[in-house]
Amino acid sequence: MRWVNRHVRGSDRILLGALPIAVLAIIYLVVAADRHAANPADKILPLPGTMAHSMAALIFQPDVMSGQLVFWADTLASLERLGAGLGIATLMALVVGLALGVLPPIRATFSPLVTGIAVIPPIALLPILFIALGLGQTSKIALIVIGIAPVMIRDISAHVGALPREQIIKAQTLGASSWQVMIRVALPQAMPRLLHAMRLSLGPAWVFLISAEAIASDVGLGYRIFLVRRYLSMDVILPYVAWIALLAIAMDTLLVFLSRRLFPWAHGESH
Amino acid sequence: MSAILSLRDVWVEYGDRIVIEKLNLEIADRAFVSVIGPSGAGKSTFLRLILGQEAPTRGSIRLDDVPLKPECGPDRGVVFQRYSVFPHLSALRNTMLGIECAQAPFSARLFGAARRAARDEAAAMLHSVGLADSMHLYPAQMSGGMQQRLAIAQALVKRPRILLLDEPFGALDPGIRADMHTLIKSLWRDYALTIIMVTHDIREAFTLGTRVLALDKRRHDPHAPHRFGATAVYDLPLRNRIDVAADDITASDIATILEARA
Numbered sequence: 001m002r003w004v005n006r007h008v009r010g011s012d013r014i015l016l017g018a019l020p021i022a023v024l025a026i027i028y029l030v031v032a033a034d035r036h037a038a039n040p041a042d043k044i045l046p047l048p049g050t051m052a053h054s055m056a057a058l059i060f061q062p063d064v065m066s067g068q069l070v071f072w073a074d075t076l077a078s079l080e081r082l083g084a085g086l087g088i089a090t091l092m093a094l095v096v097g098l099a100l101g102v103l104p105p106i107r108a109t110f111s112p113l114v115t116g117i118a119v120i121p122p123i124a125l126l127p128i129l130f131i132a133l134g135l136g137q138t139s140k141i142a143l144i145v146i147g148i149a150p151v152m153i154r155d156i157s158a159h160v161g162a163l164p165r166e167q168i169i170k171a172q173t174l175g176a177s178s179w180q181v182m183i184r185v186a187l188p189q190a191m192p193r194l195l196h197a198m199r200l201s202l203g204p205a206w207v208f209l210i211s212a213e214a215i216a217s218d219v220g221l222g223y224r225i226f227l228v229r230r231y232l233s234m235d236v237i238l239p240y241v242a243w244i245a246l247l248a249i250a251m252d253t254l255l256v257f258l259s260r261r262l263f264p265w266a267h268g269e270s271h
Numbered sequence: 272m273s274a275i276l277s278l279r280d281v282w283v284e285y286g287d288r289i290v291i292e293k294l295n296l297e298i299a300d301r302a303f304v305s306v307i308g309p310s311g312a313g314k315s316t317f318l319r320l321i322l323g324q325e326a327p328t329r330g331s332i333r334l335d336d337v338p339l340k341p342e343c344g345p346d347r348g349v350v351f352q353r354y355s356v357f358p359h360l361s362a363l364r365n366t367m368l369g370i371e372c373a374q375a376p377f378s379a380r381l382f383g384a385a386r387r388a389a390r391d392e393a394a395a396m397l398h399s400v401g402l403a404d405s406m407h408l409y410p411a412q413m414s415g416g417m418q419q420r421l422a423i424a425q426a427l428v429k430r431p432r433i434l435l436l437d438e439p440f441g442a443l444d445p446g447i448r449a450d451m452h453t454l455i456k457s458l459w460r461d462y463a464l465t466i467i468m469v470t471h472d473i474r475e476a477f478t479l480g481t482r483v484l485a486l487d488k489r490r491h492d493p494h495a496p497h498r499f500g501a502t503a504v505y506d507l508p509l510r511n512r513i514d515v516a517a518d519d520i521t522a523s524d525i526a527t528i529l530e531a532r533a
Binding site: 164167177183188 | 324344347349355368369373376422
C-alpha cells in the first residue's frame with residue numbers, strides 16, 4: 001500500500017505522536033545520567049530530580065526578598081503582558097483590517113503605511129520604545145503589538161478583501177449600507193480567520209515578550225531564564241522552557257476549540 | 272403594461288474596447304425577459320448595468336422613469352450562479368437580513384416584536400420557495416438547488432421591482448433544474464415579479480421567458496474585434512403569458528419563431 005493512503009486511526013495516532021517525544025526524553029536521560037556518572041556536580045544536563053527540587057523551591061516557597069512565589073509571579077507577569085499585547089493587536093486587526101478590506105478609500109490611504117510598518121523588524125524599534133515609553137510594562141506590550149499587529153491586519157484585510165464580490169453586491173441589493181456590510185457580512189466571516197491569525201501570531205508574540213523581558217524587567221518568565229543563565233542553572237531554565245511550551249500549546253488548543261465552538265459554519269459541513 | 276425599465280442609446284466602453292453599443296430597450300412590468308448570447312457578447316455587462324454595478328459610458332437607464340443610480344439598491348434583487356448566500360448565517364437568518372438592514376440602520380439586528388415579525392415574514396418566504404424544513408441549516412449543509420432557492424427567498428423578501436438572475440440554474444443537475452423552473456415560474460406569477468434572466472441554456476430561455484433577448488455583435492471586424500460592441504440582435508416576444516403553461520412551448524415552436532424573425 002502506498003504511504004499516501006496509509007491513514008492512521010485515533011489511538012495509533014496518539015501512540016505515534018508520543019513516540020519521537022519519548023525517544024528524545026530517553027536520549028536526554030541517558031546522556032544526563034552518563035554525565036552525572038562522570039561528574040556528580042554536572043550543571044549542564046540536570047537530572048529530573050534536581051529539576052523538581054529547584055522548581056519546587058520556586059513554585060512553593062516565597063522568595064526571601066519579595067515574599068512572592070517566584071514561579072507564579074513570573075507566569076502571571078508574562079501572561080499579563082502577552083495577553084494585553086495579543087488583545088490589543090487582535091482588536092486593531094479587527095477594526096483596521098475590516099476597514100481596509102471593505103472600504104477601498106481607506107485601503108488606498110492606509111495600506112502603504114501598514115505595509116511599511118510591517119516590514120520593520122520590531123526588535124529594531126525596541127530602543128525607541130524604551131526611550132519613549134520607559135522600561136515598564138507599556139514598552140513590552142507595545143513591542144508585542146508592533147510586532148504582530150501589522151501582520152494580523154494585513155491577513156484580515158486580505159481575507160475580507162477576498163470575500164466573493166457577489167456577496168457584497170447581494171448585501172447591497174438587500175439594502176445594506178457600507179456599515180451594515182461591514183458588521184453583518186464582513187465581520188462575522190472575518191472572525192474565524194481572526195482566531196486563526198491569533199494562533200499564528202502566538203509564536204512571534206512569545207518571541208517579542210521573551211526578548212523584551214530579557215533586556216529590561218524585574219519579573220517574568222523570560223527575565224527568569226536570562227537571570228539564572230548567569231549561574232548555569234539549567235535545572236530552572238529547562239522546566240521554564242517546557243512550561244512556556246505548555247502554555248503556548250494550551251492557548252493554541254483553546255483558540256482551536258473556540259473557533260470550532262463559536263463558528264461551526266467555518267469548519268466544513270459536519271456541525 | 273407599462274415599461275418599468277428603459278435603456279436609451281446605451282454604450283459601454285472600456286478604453287477603446289466597446290462592449291455594448293447603442294442598446295435601446297424597454298422592459299414591461301411583469302415581463303420575464305431571458306437574455307441569451309455567445310460568451311463575450313456583453314450579457315454580464317448588461318446585467319451589471321441594470322444592477323447598478325457599473326454606469327453606461329453613454330446613454331441613460333431609467334427605472335420607473337427615474338434615472339438609475341450607478342449603485343446597487345434594494346429595488347433590484349439578484350441571484351448569482353454562486354456565492355449569493357451568506358455562509359455564516361442559517362437559511363432563516365439569511366432571509367431575515369434584508370428586513371433587518373432596512374429596519375435597524377445601526378445594529379442591523381432586530382429584537383423583540385420586530386424580530387418576531389421579521390422571522391415570520393422570512394419563514395413564510397422560505398416556505399414559498401420550499402425550504403420550510405431547512406430553515407436552520409447553514410448553506411454548507413444545503414445542496415446547490417437549495418442554496419439557489421434560499422438566494423431567491425432572500426431577494427424576494429425585499430419585494431424588488433426587478434429580479435435579476437445571472438445563470439441561476441447553470442450549476443444544477445437537470446432534474447433539480449426542472450424543479451427550479453417550476454418554482455421560479457410560480458413565484459413570478461404569485462408575486463407579480465419582473466424578471467431578467469441571463470442564461471446559456473437556450474431551451475431554458477424559451478420555456479421560461481415571455482420575451483427572449485439575444486445579445487450579439489451586429490458587425491465584426493476580424494482585425495479589431497474589440498471595436499464593435501454587442502446589442503440586441505433578436506428581441507422575440509413569446510406567447511408565454513401568465514395563462515399559458517410553460518411546457519406548451521416545444522422545440523419546433525422555437526424553430527418557427529427563429530425562422531420567422533431571421
